[in-house]
Amino acid sequence: MSTVLVANRGEIACRILRACNEAGYASIAIYAENDANSLFLELATRSIKLEGESIADTYLNQQQILKIAKEYGADAIHPGFGFLSERADFAQAVIESGLIWIGPSPRAIKRMGDKMTARTTMKAAGVPVIPGEEIEQEDENEALIAIKDASRRVGFPLLLKASSGGGGKGMRVVNSPDELEDAVSGARREAIAAFGDGRVYVERLLTGSKHVEIQILADKHGRVIHLGERECSVQRRHQKVFEEAPCPTMTPELRERMGKAAILAAQAVDYEGAGTVEFLLASNGEFFFLEMNTRIQVEHPVTEMVTGVDIVREQLRIAEGEPMSCGELNMRGHSIEVRLYAEDAANNFLPAIGPLVVFKPPVGPGVRLDTGVREGDEVTPNYDPMLAKLVVWAPTRKEALQRMRRALDEFVVLGTTTNIRFLRELCDQEDVVNGTTDTTLIERVWPNGWSPEIPDSLAEAALMIAGISEGSGKHRKSNSSTDSADNGPISPFSTISRRFP
Amino acid sequence: MQYEFRIDGETVEVTLAKNGDLWTLSENNASILPDGRIRLESKEGTTFFAHSAKVKDTWWIHIGGHTFCIDHVEPGAAEDDEGSGLSAPMPGKVLQVLVEVGQKVEPGQPLMILEAMKMEHRIIASQEGTVSAINFSEGDQVQQGSALLELSL
Numbered sequence: 001m002s003t004v005l006v007a008n009r010g011e012i013a014c015r016i017l018r019a020c021n022e023a024g025y026a027s028i029a030i031y032a033e034n035d036a037n038s039l040f041l042e043l044a045t046r047s048i049k050l051e052g053e054s055i056a057d058t059y060l061n062q063q064q065i066l067k068i069a070k071e072y073g074a075d076a077i078h079p080g081f082g083f084l085s086e087r088a089d090f091a092q093a094v095i096e097s098g099l100i101w102i103g104p105s106p107r108a109i110k111r112m113g114d115k116m117t118a119r120t121t122m123k124a125a126g127v128p129v130i131p132g133e134e135i136e137q138e139d140e141n142e143a144l145i146a147i148k149d150a151s152r153r154v155g156f157p158l159l160l161k162a163s164s165g166g167g168g169k170g171m172r173v174v175n176s177p178d179e180l181e182d183a184v185s186g187a188r189r190e191a192i193a194a195f196g197d198g199r200v201y202v203e204r205l206l207t208g209s210k211h212v213e214i215q216i217l218a219d220k221h222g223r224v225i226h227l228g229e230r231e232c233s234v235q236r237r238h239q240k241v242f243e244e245a246p247c248p249t250m251t252p253e254l255r256e257r258m259g260k261a262a263i264l265a266a267q268a269v270d271y272e273g274a275g276t277v278e279f280l281l282a283s284n285g286e287f288f289f290l291e292m293n294t295r296i297q298v299e300h301p302v303t304e305m306v307t308g309v310d311i312v313r314e315q316l317r318i319a320e321g322e323p324m325s326c327g328e329l330n331m332r333g334h335s336i337e338v339r340l341y342a343e344d345a346a347n348n349f350l351p352a353i354g355p356l357v358v359f360k361p362p363v364g365p366g367v368r369l370d371t372g373v374r375e376g377d378e379v380t381p382n383y384d385p386m387l388a389k390l391v392v393w394a395p396t397r398k399e400a401l402q403r404m405r406r407a408l409d410e411f412v413v414l415g416t417t418t419n420i421r422f423l424r425e426l427c428d429q430e431d432v433v434n435g436t437t438d439t440t441l442i443e444r445v446w447p448n449g450w451s452p453e454i455p456d457s458l459a460e461a462a463l464m465i466a467g468i469s470e471g472s473g474k475h476r477k478s479n480s481s482t483d484s485a486d487n488g489p490i491s492p493f494s495t496i497s498r499r500f501p
Numbered sequence: 502m503q504y505e506f507r508i509d510g511e512t513v514e515v516t517l518a519k520n521g522d523l524w525t526l527s528e529n530n531a532s533i534l535p536d537g538r539i540r541l542e543s544k545e546g547t548t549f550f551a552h553s554a555k556v557k558d559t560w561w562i563h564i565g566g567h568t569f570c571i572d573h574v575e576p577g578a579a580e581d582d583e584g585s586g587l588s589a590p591m592p593g594k595v596l597q598v599l600v601e602v603g604q605k606v607e608p609g610q611p612l613m614i615l616e617a618m619k620m621e622h623r624i625i626a627s628q629e630g631t632v633s634a635i636n637f638s639e640g641d642q643v644q645q646g647s648a649l650l651e652l653s654l
Contacts, residue, residue: 409566
């Protein structure tokens with residue numbers, strides 16, 4: 001293996017390209033036209049433009065990506081997460097073209113990617129699954145009848161999940177029978193749009209439980225290990241926002257049991273590479289298999305911080321056929337990650353767009369930033385609104401939280417609405433401080449939505465700053481292209497405000 | 502010096518005194534640093550280092566871990582009409598139109614479903630009224646701020 005093509009973009013492409021640079025591999029980045037100035041291209045040995053406009057024509061275009069890989073001499077493909085990372089047919093095509101696929105076998109991806117098949121596989125392997133029922137009917141009306149039937153046995157509240165789902169898409173909470181029909185059609189529609197597969201199944205909604213996942217590594221020499229757990233209970237719209245390792249309520253005995261179950265899950269599909277087995281952990285210590293992610297995960301850095309293992313580097317090593325380099329599991333200190341989204345947390349977490357006129361991440365001891373953007377970039381509606389992952393490490397959980405508060409206070413983003421202040425206030429919530437987080441935390445703490453608590457004196461100071469900025473004329477002006485649709489292109493030199501008659 | 506700003510829908514008048522390089526408001530003192538940031542010493546004795554940047558008519562201010570969006574009101578600018586139109590919160594595609602022209606709607610009733618960034622967003626009636634216009638149909642692309650529907654109250 002000498003040249004790795006990274007079939008992804010943004011933050012995770014940066015992460016992988018940096019690992020390639022460190023390991024001495026040449027790298028190829030591929031990009032769509034609207035990414036022509038993106039940060040990840042700067043980290044690759046060379047960058048090749050994808051033809052086409054839509055995501056389907058570019059980052060999801062298997063043929064085109066394989067053609068580029070061959071033409072430019074790549075001998076391995078790293079898919080990152082999202083896009084083609086969990087597409088068994090792509091993994092198969094990569095292998096059939098004589099290239100190395102940096103990930104598990106197509107068969108493992110397929111068995112775990114279809115959530116219903118994964119449930120069945122896990123049940124057979126003796127791993128506990130959430131009470132629920134698979135729905136095999138593909139026809140919308142037949143499926144609805146089967147779901148109604150199943151819902152009576154599973155009980156309410158329940159969760160509808162797309163069999164091909166992920167990232168909260170095609171997922172609906174149903175509290176009562178009269179909501180069921182609407183929820184099924186909504187979930188199916190979203191699932192068809194996102195995955196081209198409308199099958200949804202039914203699980204009991206286990207409220208008050210923790211989302212705990214085990215990081216797995218498996219090499220081609222038969223060694224399968226786990227790197228301990230991450231807790232990712234704090235979610236909004238089924239998307240994680242706050243992740244930590246270790247889980248604050250974990251015991252060595254429970255870690256061993258969950259670790260064993262995760263290894264069993266990996267072995268059931270002859271897993272190779274890095275993967276994550278997700279569980280729901282009930283307050284009584286019972287845990288249930290949720291799903292297995294057959295790829296690198298967004299929140300992998302917290303595990304890296306506490307174990308000292310470079311997971312992406314291990315992926316490269318394993319793909320090359322070498323034994324993994326990690327020894328005994330040795331967790332040290334505490335790590336927390338928060339996801340910075342371009343979104344309006346005060347307005348139902350609606351995604352936001354705009355220019356990153358100022359983007360100043362925090363620095364200092366124990367702070368790591370994984371991002372795909374930099375100052376001057378534009379946040380567009382074309383891709384996921386995640387801007388960065390802010391990760392801290394400290395000797396204890398208490399100090400890690402203190403460090404996260406400090407880092408968030410230092411983080412300056414102007415021009416685009418972000419969730420920074422929401423994350424900052426999250427760090428002060430009693431359950432977060434005590435480590436008693438569960439998946440309902442955000443709805444429980446802010447049942448009517450979140451809005452920032454702003455001291456009056458600070459609002460007054462902000463108005464004063466606005467006045468000085470306006471009065472001095474000493475301000476920066478965005479030369480953004482997307483927000484100027486109604487008044488034509490803005491010259492970076494025209495810093496004088498518009499005047500109205 | 503006097504400026505008019507709008508913050509959270511409220512119009513505020515700010516009067517600053519300037520003495521050499523020092524700006525004053527109530528007992529807050531501030532000065533501009535060479536890198537463009539503003540150093541502010543509050544009347545409580547706390548020192549802040551604030552960032553500011555202007556995008557169109559909006560000042561983005563970061564101070565003390567908080568970010569503010571403050572609109573500058575140009576002298577003589579007309580106030581926005583208090584419209585009853587429902588606009589697209591972000592660019593996206595219309596997935597479903599759930600109402601018809603002439604239909605009476607209740608507060609909280611979903612009117613339209615948009616898809617943006619692969620997620621569905623419901624456009625919901627904030628008050629009681631009758632749908633007087635629907636400006637887009639299923640499959641249409643909409644820009645941020647596009648008036649999707651109009652209600653007569």
